[in-house]
Amino acid sequence: MTYAMDGLPTHRRLPDLVVLPGTREELIAVVRLLAALGVPLVPRGAGTGLSGGALADEGSVLLVLTRLNRILRIDRDNRLAVVEPGVVNAKLGAAARPAGLQYAPDPSSQSACTIGGNVAENAGGPHCLKYGVTANHILALEVLLADGSLVELGSPGGESWGPDLVGVFVGSEGNFGIATRITVRLTPLPRAVRTLLADFNGLRTAGEAVSAIIAAGIVPAALEMMDQSCIRAVEDSVYAAGYPRDAAAVLLAELDGHNADAVIAETEAVADLLRKSGARSVRTAASEAERERLWQGRKKAFGAMGRLSRDLVVQDAVVPRSALPQVLETIATIAQHYGLVVSNVFHAGDGNLHPNISFDATDPVLKKKVEAASAEIMQVCIDAGGTITGEHGVGIDKLRYMPLIFDAESLGAMLAVRRVFDPQERVNPGKVVPLHACREWTSIRNAKFGVRSDRASFNSALEPVR
């Protein structure tokens, strides 16, 4: 059961076999063996993904990479680290801290999720507003391709050997191969941090406050929003953060930098903008303990929502920031129409929405309503000029939405790129690109299930790994 799902409980697949290699060499040997046998494989980190991206069908082997968890190097002078794919995000952060550095991308699951998974999904997080997403922090990769060969992409200085294949690989959801060594960029730990909590009577007002801050040219380290449903779920849980339960929305804004005076000045400017935009109250965390408490509520919000119902659909759309007020209102109308509980907790500064629907999946009528509401919400975001996923990835969960934002030609181009890395489409098959929407899908399916089992290939796969 552990390996039949990822962090999204609405999809389940049972792999034929689960393999947990303990070293890079074991991983390479397994992939070469599977190449010789023509067996599909699905790489997986900690399984915290939210798109069904690391699920393996019958006939596939699940390769769990959590045992490849060594931090190979932290280079303080050049502000980089070299890690294996199974290193947990928060552990890398902790290891960098004594050098005065941080690994900035901080997905909510950072205490469990792995850097390899972050690379596959191009993971984001609250502080990506200022520091950028995973793609902005990967300098170089050693990649194990589906055929068992190794390629080196990028360089420690960040310049590429030719086209930017690191940039192409990051976010490819495991379809292009397995990152076996990852060189990440570290950034200096900010010396001063201020965290604000503002609460609002209306979602629209809170959305407008976000636009006011962005338009003022201030780039907070993070700018997060939670609606009333989310606030109450958090406050009812062990993660209670002291958010006002009667607020329609709260905004959590954080400012950081190297100079305390400058950070204080910008914090005051943001507080002023929040008040002018209609915040009922604005308070600053008075201590590190209070700051951590405010953040715990935000980071554990998904977990707290588990209290609302037995199942949760987690969405991940992005809209232009100025469209936030209107889109939030429309989502509320859709929820009301279907009689569903939608809780919003999201990266407001990036326009990255997470409207989450709590429901009981054993109720078929309710399930149908949730599917219809989800599709409507996604369409609203697309119509506003947005996209279907900002950080969770397409996986299998959002496959059906891909043709809503990409035409057949563009999807065909993606598939063609995938075939350059993995001609047989054996790594993580059935994810990201909906084959039915591409011109070439017939030939693809024929190729996909071709199985090589000749003895020579099998034997060559058992050669010692160099």
Next chain:
Amino acid sequence: MTILEKVTALLGEGAVLETGTDRVPRVAPGSPDAIALLLGTAHQEGWRVRIEGAGTWLQSDAPADLALTTRRLDRVPAIEPSDLTATAEAGIGLDQLRQQLADRGAWLAIDPPGLAGRTLGSVVSTATAGPLRHGFGPIKDHLLGVTFVTGDGRMVQSGGRVMKNVAGYDLTRLQAGGFGAFGVIVLVHLRLRTLPRADVTYVLEGAREDLTQVGEDIAAAGLTPAALELVSPALARRERWALAVRLAGSPALVAADEAGLGAASGGGRFTPLRAEEAHAFWMRLAEGFSVRPVTFRIGGVPTASDELLDLLQHQLGDEWISASPAAGAIRWTGDTNIDRLQRLRRTLAGLEVPLTLERAPWPLRGAVGHFGAYREGVGPLVAGLRRTFDPGGALVVATEGS
């Protein structure tokens, strides 16, 4: 029918410009669809097409049957100051784009080498970042999405116009720095910033080694300059090497960094430039890289900067050079030959430092290639991507050289 007659029949007389001195017909399609039509035809007819923008950066000398210039794709369909995004066609000059953005209070935080009228498509396809790379990252960090036309005339969209987007594979990053080998960029979605309310430049002159130390001290002090550029005397038109520091952002942040700059100057004295002096300084620096025949960039780790500068000095001479040591980026321009450049690329490859040839006359560019000295396994991937996006080899791009 000649190629020119066929193109005229296809796109109309207005799309055909004057023929260049090399007698290659120059065609300026007026829309992305027209580019798709032209390249689709070129693919079928077996024409070889070279891509051009304003013609001010890469030399217009690649052997081809046809030169395709994007200069008529100069519209800016959207500027959204409240979202800090814009959508612009690839053929617009950066100077025009900058002005239109500034009129709306927005800023594209890039300052690529070359003349002010260089096209956006040229900057994106060659990924030529300037000194602002220090504070705002490489060109790819400013892109939200692109639309491009493949060598066989297919129109492909990648990314979108929102801040975060992981829908599908990132073909935007393939195009950024692809030198047109994987298609012709026609439309670019950009990430903007607000115009900085404070923007000042300081310069310190001295021996290169001393200035490198000052640069390290500035980084160690936690200052966050928009640019921290080490410039050779010839390029800076000064007696000695110059360390130029640009501070741009909110008045509070800039004031804090100004205060910290004095403490990190190693006993030297930074001179503030007046606004017009600063503008002239950075513009001269950018234009300097389009004057001499060969320009390339290399990227190493910050601690290798001194060693790399020594290497360049030893192998090629260091008259015209600009380095962003903390970002590990160095750009060189001058005159050199095939053997020297290939030898340098091999030496650098041994140090894990890629050399990207940005511009050079065709005989050198064709022989050395924009890229080369690939790491293990990269060559077949690049070749595969080339075949995917230009199956007939219509686009004349010196990827790996001959």
